[in-house]
Amino acid sequence: MQSKFSNSAARITRLGRRGCDLMEALGRAGVFLFQSAVGVPSREGWRLWLHQMHFVGVLSLAIVLVSGLFIGMVLALQGYTILVDFGAEQALGQMVALSLLRELAPVVAALLFAGRAGSALTAEIGLMKATEQLTSMEMIGVDPLRRVVAPRLWAGFVSLPILTVGFSVVGIWGGYLVGVEWLGVFEGSYWSNMQASVAFVDDIGNGMIKSAVFALVVTWIAVFQGYDLVPTSEGISRATTRTVVYSSLAVLGLDFVLTAIMFGGL
Amino acid sequence: MTDAPFIEIEELYFSRGDHEIFRGVNMTIPRGKVTAIMGPSGTGKTTLLKLIGGQLTPESGRILIDGQDVHKLSRKALFTLRKRMGMLFQSGALFSDLDVFENVAFPLRVHTDLPNTMVRDLVLLKLQSVGLRGARHLTPAELSGGMARRVALARAVALDPELILYDEPFVGQDPISMGVLVQLIKRLNQALQLTSVVVSHDIKETLSIADYLYLIADGQVVAHGTPQTLDTNEDPRVSQFIHGEPDGPVPFHYPAEAFYRDILGDAPMIQIG
Numbered sequence: 001m002q003s004k005f006s007n008s009a010a011r012i013t014r015l016g017r018r019g020c021d022l023m024e025a026l027g028r029a030g031v032f033l034f035q036s037a038v039g040v041p042s043r044e045g046w047r048l049w050l051h052q053m054h055f056v057g058v059l060s061l062a063i064v065l066v067s068g069l070f071i072g073m074v075l076a077l078q079g080y081t082i083l084v085d086f087g088a089e090q091a092l093g094q095m096v097a098l099s100l101l102r103e104l105a106p107v108v109a110a111l112l113f114a115g116r117a118g119s120a121l122t123a124e125i126g127l128m129k130a131t132e133q134l135t136s137m138e139m140i141g142v143d144p145l146r147r148v149v150a151p152r153l154w155a156g157f158v159s160l161p162i163l164t165v166g167f168s169v170v171g172i173w174g175g176y177l178v179g180v181e182w183l184g185v186f187e188g189s190y191w192s193n194m195q196a197s198v199a200f201v202d203d204i205g206n207g208m209i210k211s212a213v214f215a216l217v218v219t220w221i222a223v224f225q226g227y228d229l230v231p232t233s234e235g236i237s238r239a240t241t242r243t244v245v246y247s248s249l250a251v252l253g254l255d256f257v258l259t260a261i262m263f264g265g266l
Numbered sequence: 267m268t269d270a271p272f273i274e275i276e277e278l279y280f281s282r283g284d285h286e287i288f289r290g291v292n293m294t295i296p297r298g299k300v301t302a303i304m305g306p307s308g309t310g311k312t313t314l315l316k317l318i319g320g321q322l323t324p325e326s327g328r329i330l331i332d333g334q335d336v337h338k339l340s341r342k343a344l345f346t347l348r349k350r351m352g353m354l355f356q357s358g359a360l361f362s363d364l365d366v367f368e369n370v371a372f373p374l375r376v377h378t379d380l381p382n383t384m385v386r387d388l389v390l391l392k393l394q395s396v397g398l399r400g401a402r403h404l405t406p407a408e409l410s411g412g413m414a415r416r417v418a419l420a421r422a423v424a425l426d427p428e429l430i431l432y433d434e435p436f437v438g439q440d441p442i443s444m445g446v447l448v449q450l451i452k453r454l455n456q457a458l459q460l461t462s463v464v465v466s467h468d469i470k471e472t473l474s475i476a477d478y479l480y481l482i483a484d485g486q487v488v489a490h491g492t493p494q495t496l497d498t499n500e501d502p503r504v505s506q507f508i509h510g511e512p513d514g515p516v517p518f519h520y521p522a523e524a525f526y527r528d529i530l531g532d533a534p535m536i537q538i539g
Contacts, residue, residue: 044376128362136359139319139431140373140421141348143341147376 029224036149036223048151056117056152056219057159061166063116064109068100068167071108072174075099079175080183089183093190094197096175097168101198101207102263105168107255110214113160114247118222121152122243125226126236134227149223156219157212164211206262213254218247270333272297272429272461273318278327280310280317287313288324289485300455300462302476304469306507309482311465312356315431318463319353320344331429349377352422352430356437358414360406366393366417367402373424392420396450412443416450423454429461430454436468444471451475469508473497481507 041049075096083089125148128134134144172194179185198204222243229239273295280288287310295301303311316322318329320336329336334347360369370389374380380388393399396416406414415435422430435451436444452475455462466472473479473493481489481496481504489496489504496508505511522528 131362132355132357132359133361135316135321136353136355136418137361138321138345139348139351139353140376141345142373142376143345 025228028228029220032145032149032224032227033153033220036145036153039146039150041150041154045146045151048147049154052151052155053159056121056155057163060113060116060159060163064112064163064167065170067108067112068105068170069174071104071167072096072100072171072176073178075104075171076175076178076183080179080185089179089185090189091193092175092179092185093172093192093194096179097172097194097198098203100168100171100175101203103207103255103259105164105171106207106210106214107251109164109167109211110160110218110251111248113156113163113215114218114222114244114251117156117159118218118243118247119240121156121219121222122226122229122240123236125149125152125223126229126231126239129227129229130231130233130236144227149227152223153219156222157215160215160218161208161211164207168207202262206258209262210255210258213258214251217250217254221247221250270297271295272332273463274330275318276328276330278317278329279325280313280322281325282313286485288327291327291482291485291487293480293487293490295461295463296478297461298459299477300451300464300475302464302466302472302479303482304465304467304472304479304507305482307467310485311467311482312433314482315353315433315463315465318431319348319351349425350428352425352427354415354419354422354430354432354435356434358406358409358411358418360409360414360418360421362406364406365402366398366404366406366409369406369417370420370424373421377425388424389420392424393417395423395454396420397446410443412439412446415439415443415447419447419450419454423458423460426458427460429463432462432464432466434466435464436466436471444468447471448475469510483507 076092079092079095079099080089083092083095125134128144128148134148137144137147176187176190180187180190225239225243225246229235271294273293275291275293275295278288278291279286291314293303303314305311313322317324318331318336320339323337328338331347332350334343336344336347339347360366361372364372367389370392371385374385374388378385390399390402393402396419398413398416398420401409401413401417406417409417432451435447439447448471451462451464454460455475464472464476476493479490479493479496480487483503489499489501491499496504499505499508
């Protein structure tokens with residue numbers, strides 16, 4: 001009886017401690033975000049940001065565009081086989097465009113971005129921490145949050161929405177290749193149905209808002225995990241994994257919440 | 267130059283988790299001299315440097331650098347104070363995405379508006395003083411451990427700081443690089459009138475350059491004085507460290523339960539013979 005009681009007490013204590021740890025980590029991450037993101041960038045800051053735009057954005061372009069192409073092609077193929085049963089294959093353009101703009105482009109681009117750029121950011125910042133580069137920067141009188149973290153954070157925040165636009169454009173073109181060129185859907189109805197049904201604010205605008213939210217969350221998780229890790233090889237490996245796992249879960253969870261608000265009438 | 271001490275550490279307490287690292291440390295580091303802080307591994311020498319640099323915050327007590335309480339400064343003021351300090355890290359901690367030249371130029375580029383030609387001249391002067399002017403185009407990955415530390419030293423003095431903190435500068439160096447570093451630290455201190463704090467457990471080298479020594483063990487200062495006074499100190503803790511005796515007040519064995527119990531468990535002891 002005594003041991004049963006002490007077991008549950010220990011479990012509750014553990015749960016409480018985990019809760020406190022989680023709150024503390026969230027608080028640290030919040031302060032971290034504020035200290036890194038708020039402030040006027042210097043001329044050197046702009047140069048570092050541009051450099052990171054290349055590293056984070058341009059180098060993610062290939063994987064995002066190729067994935068967009070395949071996803072657009074698969075969407076058209078799957079959509080066609082269903083729509084043709086109802087004689088509605090002329091609505092293929094509308095289906096491909098809405099699926100991509102509202103859901104697939106922001107979500108899949110964010111997941112790919114977390115895997116390609118997010119993990120790289122965590123590993124890079126983590127290795128800089130493990131080799132005392134961040135500490136030495138502090139001792140030189142340069143704030144690593146401004147010098148190392150801020151350009152990466154802003155580069156991620158700006159580049160993911162642009163990548164998402166690229167993903168949608170290439171995906172729609174992939175849908176066109178399969179639907180129109182291969183399966184013989186009438187080209188005029190592919191484009192005109194799309195134009196008639198896609199609303200700029202509701203569909204494109206909401207997709208971009210989703211993408212901006214995912215960009216902030218994924219990049220925030222990536223740079224924070226890198227900055228906050230235990231500076232050992234095991235610590236870097238764990239943090240890199242955490243970046244991909246947390247980012248993916250956050251993107252999928254937030255996607256549901258945002259979709260419910262934007263399209264679910266909440 | 268005033269005679270007031272450059273760093274004053276008063277009643278410093280610091281722990282990591284349940285492990286007490288400092289229990290009331292007091293130190294005075296004179297201006298323009300080389301002060302060595304020595305002690306066995308694990309006594310928190312590097313932690314002390316991080317406390318001086320404001321990277322860690324003590325539980326109680328205070329550290330004054332040139333009259334300013336390091337841990338009461340705002341983040342901005344702390345970074346301003348750090349411009350007056352240089353620190354040489356054990357690993358060198360060079361920026362891996364910059365070459366040797368840019369590593370040394372880094373503090374000049376971020377803290378001054380000097381034209382490129384002047385930055386170039388200053389960097390070459392600093393690299394010349396550590397003997398690595400010819401290595402300016404190498405990347406940190408191409409340097410040996412000793413060279414990396416010399417480049418880091420050139421970077422640490424790039425802004426002509428008033429204080430320089432050396433974290434175990436002699437660890438893992440071959441005798442030649444060791445000799446070079448000893449000479450460099452001595453020469454830099456004399457030429458630039460720096461205040462230097464050397465944290466080390468390499469007795470011979472440290473005694474040869476230090477003007478004043480602090481020995482820390484068990485979270486406290488156990489002795490301090492000039493190299494000559496410490497050499498003749500009869501405190502067993504001081505003498506064990508200075509003369510490198512393997513066993514003494516600092517035990518050879520890490521605390522553990524009785525050896526026979528660890529090996530044999532609870533089996534009764536058997537008398538033989």
